Amino acid sequence: MRVGVITFPGSLDDRDAQRAVRIAGAEPVALWHGEHDLHGVDAIVLPGGFSYGDYLRCGAIAAHSPIMSEVIDAANAGMPVLGICNGFQMLAEAHLLDGGLIRNDHGNFICRDQRLQVENISTAWTNGFQQDQEITIPLKNGEGGFIADQETINRLEGEGQVVFRYVEVNPNGSLNDIAGVSNARGNVVGLMPHPEHAVEEGFGPDTRLAMRSGTDGLTFFTSAIASFVSA
Amino acid sequence: MPTIVVEVMPKAVLLDPQGKAVTGALHRLGKAQFSEVRIGKRFELTVDGPVDDALLAEVQTLADDMFSNSVIEDVVSITVLDDAHQDQA
Numbered sequence: 001m002r003v004g005v006i007t008f009p010g011s012l013d014d015r016d017a018q019r020a021v022r023i024a025g026a027e028p029v030a031l032w033h034g035e036h037d038l039h040g041v042d043a044i045v046l047p048g049g050f051s052y053g054d055y056l057r058c059g060a061i062a063a064h065s066p067i068m069s070e071v072i073d074a075a076n077a078g079m080p081v082l083g084i085c086n087g088f089q090m091l092a093e094a095h096l097l098d099g100g101l102i103r104n105d106h107g108n109f110i111c112r113d114q115r116l117q118v119e120n121i122s123t124a125w126t127n128g129f130q131q132d133q134e135i136t137i138p139l140k141n142g143e144g145g146f147i148a149d150q151e152t153i154n155r156l157e158g159e160g161q162v163v164f165r166y167v168e169v170n171p172n173g174s175l176n177d178i179a180g181v182s183n184a185r186g187n188v189v190g191l192m193p194h195p196e197h198a199v200e201e202g203f204g205p206d207t208r209l210a211m212r213s214g215t216d217g218l219t220f221f222t223s224a225i226a227s228f229v230s231a
Numbered sequence: 232m233p234t235i236v237v238e239v240m241p242k243a244v245l246l247d248p249q250g251k252a253v254t255g256a257l258h259r260l261g262k263a264q265f266s267e268v269r270i271g272k273r274f275e276l277t278v279d280g281p282v283d284d285a286l287l288a289e290v291q292t293l294a295d296d297m298f299s300n301s302v303i304e305d306v307v308s309i310t311v312l313d314d315a316h317q318d319q320a
Contacts, residue, residue, distance in 0.1 A: 064297065
């Protein structure tokens, strides 16, 4: 399986995402925002960072990049697409996911190991989790407050499109503690925390067993591989 | 050359953390008569050539699709600044 990771001007975690894909057992393919070419990949990751310096709105200018027209077509055709942090903001700006991300309610950038509950395990990126499994992966953002109008919130909740919910701490004022959502089909998933930073022992969040041993993020990528193999 | 001004504000029902921070600063300065500050954006588009209805329609589309995100913001005004085109919208 080949997983494309798109680099935009200001992307930071593109190589981390490539590494996560490799550790999960797939082949990472570096894609460039300025091309109209997905190089035949089977899934796409929009990585974290600060594309275009967060100018205009986070992810807004990147959402109008040349390659995004191909990403939108592929997503609408069912290809697994994962947006992490700034990538989530791009998916919201591109209207592939509902809602929007605004500045954290407390006004500060926040960086912490964040507990999440996985509430939908039927998506392309979460099928390897157990229902309501609690995971810990890093979170680092200044504009991660998820908002939508009440009708949209009700629909996301009712249709099971709330994929991840913050546990214990709501780090940014997100409505209903929503950390990540999917589209109706479940192939497009976006979240503010960073699974790609929790894929290898020695480099992840602390666990009760050992420092930096957390690898809960790896399941995102092995899930995508599993959904590709079974398709 | 004419200039088209587009103004965008965060939706009234949503928290505006920037405005809230400035409101807090004003209150710390003793300016309690200002109960709330909300901060938006102003875009100034310089136009080569005349401003006609077709161009204004294009600006409206851009304002809705790019300069603002309708989930979190509203386009509150589109104005033409020009000797010959005062306050068209």
